[in-house]
């Protein structure tokens with residue numbers, strides 16, 4: 091049997107930081123409201139030169155270095171992004187050109203929003219398990235600051251920019267134990283991003299019904315944990331770490347409780363980074379790997395949810 095395993099992780103955050111106090115000067119909000127309702131203190135915001143592909147390249151190179159793998163040994167690139175620099179070519183193709191590895195398949199997943207990284211991760215796992223591909227670079231890279239309406243206090247306070255990357259490689263022992271993906275298009279109106287008209291090429295901004303989305307997230311993710319554990323004949327007590335999508339501290343809290351995990355067993359970057367959409371899970375994983383909290387052999391529950399609705403999980407022996 092061939093399985094896939096995590097060989098390396100990497101990330102990139104823009105230099106500029108926007109605090110809640112900075113936001114108080116832009117929209118009718120307060121630091122207290124944002125902290126209490128979301129847990130966010132600050133977020134990183136990309137400068138003009140910090141594009142989706144540029145951040146993806148930094149995160150990807152860091153992950154390759156940690157894995158000890160040269161770009162030439164990458165067999166596939168998958169990028170998840172709701173904020174690509176171009177409609178086409180894909181960010182993955184732009185990245186492939188920067189790595190100088192023309193020839194391998196390279197593609198983006200764009201519509202799964204904050205669940206996108208789990209979709210990309212699952213697809214990469216399936217390819218490696220099928221035995222045809224050895225090493226895959228999976229990246230989430232987002233400049234959310236370019237698609238939020240900076241006059242809409244209910245959304246602009248939530249999001250941040252950044253990129254996270256994972257190198258998945260073939261192994262004899264299972265690293266990725268299982269992945270689980272779902273979607274329910276009946277909730278399409280709860281979170282969406284319309285395309286701009288052809289006459290005004292700019293994208294429109296994110297539309298969100300926050301309180302409905304909150305309830306949907308808590309319900310769907312609770313069921314997803316049960317499904318993921320059952321598929322592996324595991325109990326909640328077998329989980330060492332929850333590596334969640336970072337949307338709201340109250341959602342993360344509820345998820346930790348569902349798994350009976352204390353918060354010091356949850357990778358939390360939301361306070362410093364906000365919601366970086368499909369970059370949030372690899373960003374949080376990379377931080378906990380690099381500061382030594384997550385150790386080889388530990389069991390990780392990764393989960394993400396976003397527009398669609400789309401949601402997914404992975405159970406991983408790191």
Ligand code: COA
Nearest residue numbers: 119120123127204243244247300301303304337338395396
């Ligand atoms: N500052 C101050 N007040 C704000 C505000 C802000 N930044 N944003 C919204 N409000 C106001 C609203 O206008 C509303 O006022 P009203 O009662 O006078 O109408 C009030 O706060 C409550 O709004 P509501 O949307 O019910 O608050 P909430 O407790 O649900 O918190 C979210 C809002 C967005 C923080 C929360 O719903 C959430 O995090 N939802 C999930 C979002 C998510 O996960 N998104 C990404 C998915 S990938």
